[in-house]
Amino acid sequence: MKCRASAIRFLLIGILLIITLxxxxxxxxxxxxxxxxxxxxxxxxxxxxxxxKAYQDSLQTTGGKGLKDSLxxxxxxxxxxxxxxxxxxxxxxxxxxGGKNFILLLLVIQMLPPVSIALPLFILFDKLKLLDTYHxxxxxxxxxxxxxxxxxxxxxFQEIPVEIxxxxxxxxxxxxxxxxxxxxxxxxxxxVAVSFFTFxxxxxxxxxxxxxxxxxxxxxxxxxxAMVGADTILWERVYATSLIAIVPVIILALxxxxxxxxxxxxxxxxx
Amino acid sequence: xxxxxxxxxTRSKRQADQxxxxxxxxxxxxVILAICLFPLAYGIxxxxxxxxxxxxxxxxxxxxxxxxxxxxxxxFWHAVKISAITVVAGAVLQLAVGLGTALLVxxxxxxxxxxVSLLLLPTTIAPVVVGFVFRMILNDRFGPLNYFLxxxxxxxxxxxxxxxxxxxxxxxxxxxxxxxxxxxxxLAGLQSVPQELVDAAMVDGASSWQLFWRVxxxxxxxxxxxxxxxxxxEDLKLFDIIYVTTGGGPGIATQTMNMYAYQxxxxxxxxxxxxxxxxxxxxxxxxxxxxxxxxxxx
Numbered sequence: 001m002k003c004r005a006s007a008i009r010f011l012l013i014g015i016l017l018i019i020t021l022x023x024x025x026x027x028x029x030x031x032x033x034x035x036x037x038x039x040x041x042x043x044x045x046x047x048x049x050x051x052x053k054a055y056q057d058s059l060q061t062t063g064g065k066g067l068k069d070s071l072x073x074x075x076x077x078x079x080x081x082x083x084x085x086x087x088x089x090x091x092x093x094x095x096x097x098g099g100k101n102f103i104l105l106l107l108v109i110q111m112l113p114p115v116s117i118a119l120p121l122f123i124l125f126d127k128l129k130l131l132d133t134y135h136x137x138x139x140x141x142x143x144x145x146x147x148x149x150x151x152x153x154x155x156x157f158q159e160i161p162v163e164i165x166x167x168x169x170x171x172x173x174x175x176x177x178x179x180x181x182x183x184x185x186x187x188x189x190x191x192v193a194v195s196f197f198t199f200x201x202x203x204x205x206x207x208x209x210x211x212x213x214x215x216x217x218x219x220x221x222x223x224x225x226a227m228v229g230a231d232t233i234l235w236e237r238v239y240a241t242s243l244i245a246i247v248p249v250i251i252l253a254l255x256x257x258x259x260x261x262x263x264x265x266x267x268x269x270x271x
Numbered sequence: 272x273x274x275x276x277x278x279x280x281t282r283s284k285r286q287a288d289q290x291x292x293x294x295x296x297x298x299x300x301x302v303i304l305a306i307c308l309f310p311l312a313y314g315i316x317x318x319x320x321x322x323x324x325x326x327x328x329x330x331x332x333x334x335x336x337x338x339x340x341x342x343x344x345x346x347f348w349h350a351v352k353i354s355a356i357t358v359v360a361g362a363v364l365q366l367a368v369g370l371g372t373a374l375l376v377x378x379x380x381x382x383x384x385x386x387v388s389l390l391l392l393p394t395t396i397a398p399v400v401v402g403f404v405f406r407m408i409l410n411d412r413f414g415p416l417n418y419f420l421x422x423x424x425x426x427x428x429x430x431x432x433x434x435x436x437x438x439x440x441x442x443x444x445x446x447x448x449x450x451x452x453x454x455x456x457x458l459a460g461l462q463s464v465p466q467e468l469v470d471a472a473m474v475d476g477a478s479s480w481q482l483f484w485r486v487x488x489x490x491x492x493x494x495x496x497x498x499x500x501x502x503x504x505e506d507l508k509l510f511d512i513i514y515v516t517t518g519g520g521p522g523i524a525t526q527t528m529n530m531y532a533y534q535x536x537x538x539x540x541x542x543x544x545x546x547x548x549x550x551x552x553x554x555x556x557x558x559x560x561x562x563x564x565x566x567x568x569x
Contacts, residue, residue, distance in 0.1 A: 013375050013386060016368075020390050023404045023447065026415065030407065039413035088299035095292035109307055111504050111556045115532040116549035117307060119542060120314035143306040146299055175291045204397035206511040211537060221399045225515060235407070242400040253395045257388050264394070264452060265459040 031055070031239040038235045054240035063241040066223035070203055070245070072134055073219055077141040077202035082195050084142075085149030090179055092150060093157035094165070106147035114207045117143075122211055132214040140208045145198045152197070152266055156190030157183060193263035196256050200249055220245040318547040324540035337547035347548065349523060350531040351555065354507060356438055357445070357527060358559075361506045362499050364446040369453025370495070374483070376454075377461050391455065393448045402515025405444035406431070409516070434524035437517050441525055444512050449505075453498050460494035461487070500563045507556055528552040 030038060031054050032047040059067070091097035098105075121140060122131070130136030160183060168178045184191070206221045213222050220241065227238045253260050321333045341347050376387055393401070408416050409430035417427040430440040464487055472486050488495075510529050513519060519526040519534065526534070532552060536545030 009375055012371075016372055016375070017386065017389060019447070020393060020451070022415075023401075023408060024392070026408060027400075027404050038407070039410065041413055043413055043415045043418050045415070084299045084302060087295040091292035091295040095288055095295075097292040097296050105303075108557075109303070111553070111560060112307075112311070113529060113532065113549045113552040113556065114508055114510060115529065115536055115545060116314055116553055117310055119532075119536050119546055119549065120310035120317060121306070122537075123317075123542070124310060124313065139302070139306055143302060146302060150299060175288070179295075200395060204399075206397070206399050206514075207533075221397055221511075224399055224403065238403055242397075242403060246396045246400055249395045249397075250392055253392065254388055257384075257391070260391065260395070261455060264455050 027239045027242055031236050031243060033236055035232075054236040055244065058237050058241045058244060061237075062218065062223045062226065063220070063237075063244055066218055066220040066241065067244060069134075069217055070219040070221070073137050073141065073209075073217075074199050074203040076134070076138045077145060078195050078199040080138065080142045081145040081149045081198040082153075082191060085146055085194065085198075086153050086184065086191065087179075088146075089150045089153035090157055090183060093154040094162070103151070106151055109144075109147045118208060118211050125212060131212055132216045134217055136212050137209055137217060137219070140212060141202045141205055144205075144208070145201055148201075149194050149198055152194050152263065153187070153190060155266055156187045156194075160186050189259065189262065192256065193259035193266070196252065196259055197263045199252075203245075203249060314546045315550065317543055318550055320543045322541075322543035322546075324542055326540075333543070337544050338551070340544065341547050341551050346523060346526075346531060347528070347551070350526050350528045353438060353525060354527040354529070354552075354555075357442055357509065358503050358506045360439070360442045361445055361449075362502055364442060365450045365453045365502055366495065366499060368446065368450040369498075370457050372450065372454040373457035373461060377458060387455075387458075391451045394451050396448065398445075398448060398509075398511035399515055401444055401448050402512040405440065405447070405512070406516045409440045409444075431517055432521055434521060437521060437525045441509075441513055441516060444516060445506065445509060448512075449502060453502065456494060456498045457491065460491050464490050496563065496566055500560065503559060503563065504556065507552075507559070528555070 029045070029047040032050055033044070034048075037044060037048060058064070088097075092102060118140075125131045125136050125140075130139070164186075165178050165182060168182055169175070173181070203219075204221065205219075209219050209222050210225075213219070218226070224238060224241050224245065227234055227241065318337055319332060319334060321328065321331045321336075372390065376383060376390075408414050411417065411427065411429045411432055414430070416430065420427055428436050428439075430436050468486055468490075469482065472482050477485065507527075508529060509527065510533065513525055513527060513530055517525045519530045523531075528548070529552065532545050532548040535541045535548060
């Protein structure tokens with residue numbers, strides 16, 4: 001009885017793993033196929049060849065530029081969101097700045113329909129010549145990351161025993177020194193988790209990038225849909241570029257799994 | 272809270288505290304005011320105007336006329352319906368699979384942490400990419416999903432060309448990406464279920480089925496509601512997967528509120544009307560959150 005129950009359990013876990021991994025496998029094998037091999041009956045589950053031609057083609061055309069732009073935008077957004085966010089979060093966590101209303105404002109910003117903010121921003125950015133620039137996209141991405149960063153970080157700061165900070169204040173440290181020399185080093189895991197998160201958010205962001213970019217600034221999420229032509233789709237290139245876009249994040253996720261788990265669960269469990 | 276913001280601090284110290292906090296928050300506040308709240312207010316002003324970028328009509332103040340048009344627009348109500356279906360079906364699917372998976376991997380076994388990391392991978396993938404994979408997996412004639420359905424003797428589903436099936440296809444693709452998030456949060460919640468309670472129920476002869484429904488689930492309820500709330504808010508904003516897989520089609524079958532506002536604003540350039548649409552969506556979002564929060568605090 002016990003044995004059968006655990007056999008069923010592992011069977012179910014196996015099925016879930018297949019469901020989770022199959023789309024990734026499908027992407028990889030289709031990046032090896034060529035025109036005419038994508039839509040066959042029955043579908044081809046074994047790649048006809050293994051080569052990196054599609055990846056080379058992608059990197060030499062729009063994919064390479066996309067990778068560079070994604071890196072610039074996601075890294076800058078991460079630095080800005082975590083930099084501004086940790087200061088704001090400390091004011092909220094220790095000095096109760098703004099009280100409940102400010103927290104509520106942060107939550108409402110998370111609920112805003114993308115178009116409600118993208119549309120007026122589009123008009124403003126157009127007037128300010130910020131469309132199709134790194135600055136524009138970084139600023140827009142930061143706004144949508146900042147509330148989340150503040151919310152997560154203030155939770156991490158509250159876990160630090162307040163006595164440590166008080167002792168330092170009594171010993172004559174300034175408030176700023178307490179923040180930079182005691183609080184920030186102690187909440188390093190939280191900072192890593194939030195940095196990782198804001199990076200992924202900005203890396204994967206689509207609608208703002210899609211609306212605000214033209215031809216000069218084209219992150220990967222914009223480059224991939226642009227590979228769909230009027231009547232042909234270069235599927236091998238779409239999937240090669242997709243993998244170029246997701247493999248760095250997957251590697252980071254596996255390396256930083258502990259932080260990923262903390263970041264994903266923290267907001268929900270604490271909230 | 273002894274020293275910070277308490278009576279022990281002298282008045283001048285507390286004033287200095289406030290100064291320091293305001294200094295810390297001001298950069299964030301400035302960004303939020305300038306790039307979020309100001310555009311939002313500007314958007315409300317726009318929504319009170321007839322503002323057409325693609326037509327040679329002048330900008331003119333029309334009061335609440337755009338909102339009245341939204342209320343009388345059958346396409347908007349269709350979009351509300353599609354949004355509601357994707358959010359509700361998505362929540363049910365993600366919760367069922369996520370909760371089930373969490374229960375499956377809750378107990379310690381060899382390779383557990385590796386399996387959990389693999390299961391988590393979909394949540395880190397760009398939704399645009401998820402959309403492109405599922406566009407091929409769900410292909411009516413040549414997609415692997417219909418091939419598997421045929422293998423087990425089920426009829427093929429016209430995933431992307433039948434209106435209802437297309438909605439289901441999007442719910443599936445989005446569910447694939449997000450059920451691991453539900454799993455993870457529920458797993459965290461399961462760790463806070465006191466082992467004594469479980470043991471006591473076992474001693475009293477409860478079956479594992481009873482244990483789940485009578486002990487575990489009631490204890491998990493607050494966290495389940497929070498995770499449903501987070502997913503509902505996010506799924507209401509869903510854009511990328513729909514844009515890539517169906518583009519809102521066939522016809523308007525998968526056009527959510529979000530897609531409709533986008534189309535009006537950025538394909539037809541009816542800026543005023545699209546703004547009104549997006550604010551109606553915000554109102555609906557807030558009502559939904561209030562309803563769910565009401566359940567949470569009860």
